[in-house]
Amino acid sequence: GENVGLHLPTLSVQEGDNSIINCAYSNSASDYFIWYKQESGKGPQFIIDIRSNMDKRQGQRVTVLLNKTVKHLSLQIAATQPGDSAVYFCAEIGYQGAQKLVFGQGTRLTINP
Amino acid sequence: EAQVTQNPRYLITVTGKKLTVTCSQNMNHEYMSWYRQDPGLGLRQIYYSMNVEVTDKGDVPEGYKVSRKEKRNFPLILESPSPNQTSLYFCASSAGLAGYNEQFFGPGTRLTVL
Numbered sequence: 001g002e003n004v005g006l007h008l009p010t011l012s013v014q015e016g017d018n019s020i021i022n023c024a025y026s027n028s029a030s031d032y033f034i035w036y037k038q039e040s041g042k043g044p045q046f047i048i049d050i051r052s053n054m055d056k057r058q059g060q061r062v063t064v065l066l067n068k069t070v071k072h073l074s075l076q077i078a079a080t081q082p083g084d085s086a087v088y089f090c091a092e093i094g095y096q097g098a099q100k101l102v103f104g105q106g107t108r109l110t111i112n113p
Numbered sequence: 114e115a116q117v118t119q120n121p122r123y124l125i126t127v128t129g130k131k132l133t134v135t136c137s138q139n140m141n142h143e144y145m146s147w148y149r150q151d152p153g154l155g156l157r158q159i160y161y162s163m164n165v166e167v168t169d170k171g172d173v174p175e176g177y178k179v180s181r182k183e184k185r186n187f188p189l190i191l192e193s194p195s196p197n198q199t200s201l202y203f204c205a206s207s208a209g210l211a212g213y214n215e216q217f218f219g220p221g222t223r224l225t226v227l
Contacts (some may be wrong), residue, residue, distance in 0.1 A: 032212055043117075043203050044156070045216030088151075091154065098212025099163060100171065103156040 019080050021107045023073040023090035034101070035064060035075045038087045047075070047088075066112040077109075085111045093100045115140045117219035119204050124173065125225045134189045134222050135210055136204030144207045144214065145187040147172070147179065149200040150221075156203065162187055194226040 013019045025033070031052040036044035050057045050064045050073075059066050063076040073090050087106040094102040117138045127131055139147065146161040148171075158171030162181040176198055180189040187206075191198060202222045207214040 034215075040222075042215075043205075043221050045218070046215040049215070093212035098210040099159055099161060099169070101211045101216070103148075105153060105155040 010108045010110070012112055013080055013113050016079055017080060017086070019075075019077040019109055021075045021077075021109065023075075023104050025046075025071050025073060025090070025092045025104075027092055027094065027102070028071060030094075032093050032098070033035070033064070033066060033073050034091045035062075035073075036089045036091060036103075038106070040086070041111050044089060044105065080109075080111050082111050082113070085109060115121050115217070116182075117204055117206055117217050119202075119222050122220065123221060123223050125227065127227050128195055132191050132194060132224075134146040134202060134204075134224070136187045136189065136219060137185050138187075138204075138206040138217070139185065140206060140208070140217065141184065142206035142208050142217075143155055143184070144209060144216075145181065146205045146211060146216070147177070147187070147189045148203045148205065149173065149198075150203060151200050159189070159202075163210070194224075196226045197224045198224065200224060 013016040035047040037047050038044045048059045048062050050063050052064050055066050061078045065074045087108050090104045091101045091108045094100045115183050120135045147159040148156045150156050157173050159177050160179040162168045168179050204219040205216040207216045
């Protein structure tokens with residue numbers, strides 16, 4: 001069945017260090033992937049996306065890597081700040097098509113001072 | 114300010130008492146969707162709408178109804194709430210299909226059904 005999952009449910013890093021959040025997906029036909037950030041008490045917020053014809057995309061302090069061979073997605077956050085503390089979700093297009101996203105369970109990122 | 118609003122933000126109710134959670138967006142988005150978020154299960158889609166009068170089931174539609182009579186509004190209706198519908202609910206909208214467009218999420222509605 002559809003499964004967008006994460007290797008680690010929690011991740012703690014020191015402020016200023018780089019963070020890597022991983023995600024495994026199951027739909028090999030999916031051609032679009034997104035990372036969302038959810039801060040406490042708020043709705044998810046778009047961070048960055050990547051299409052399947054790319055293997056890397058960079059934003060401001062964030063980089064998403066896509067490895068289609070092993071169906072793996074990662075989000076790298078450079079020089080983490082306290083404001084990066086949140087739950088991060090990966091999402092992919094489900095088997096039913098682009099009208100629907102399938103979300104992973106999320107990874108909680110904690111930044112230690 | 115471009116936003117998705119939901120009301121109420123918090124609701125405690127009893128089993129069987131019909132309720133409606135409203136959702137409104139001011140971005141003229143065609144696509145709207147409802148999700149529920151439960152610990153360990155992430156976000157699961159309840160219903161979505163690709164345009165006015167066009168709605169379809171998501172992954173967990175049982176016990177819910179929706180309507181899309183206007184482009185900006187997408188209310189979620191629980192005709193006879195049950196305790197297993199206790200959850201955090203999010204409405205989202207996007208300019209086009211969720212799979213290819215950034216979704217904007219509302220602030221969430223925390224529902225408790227006793």
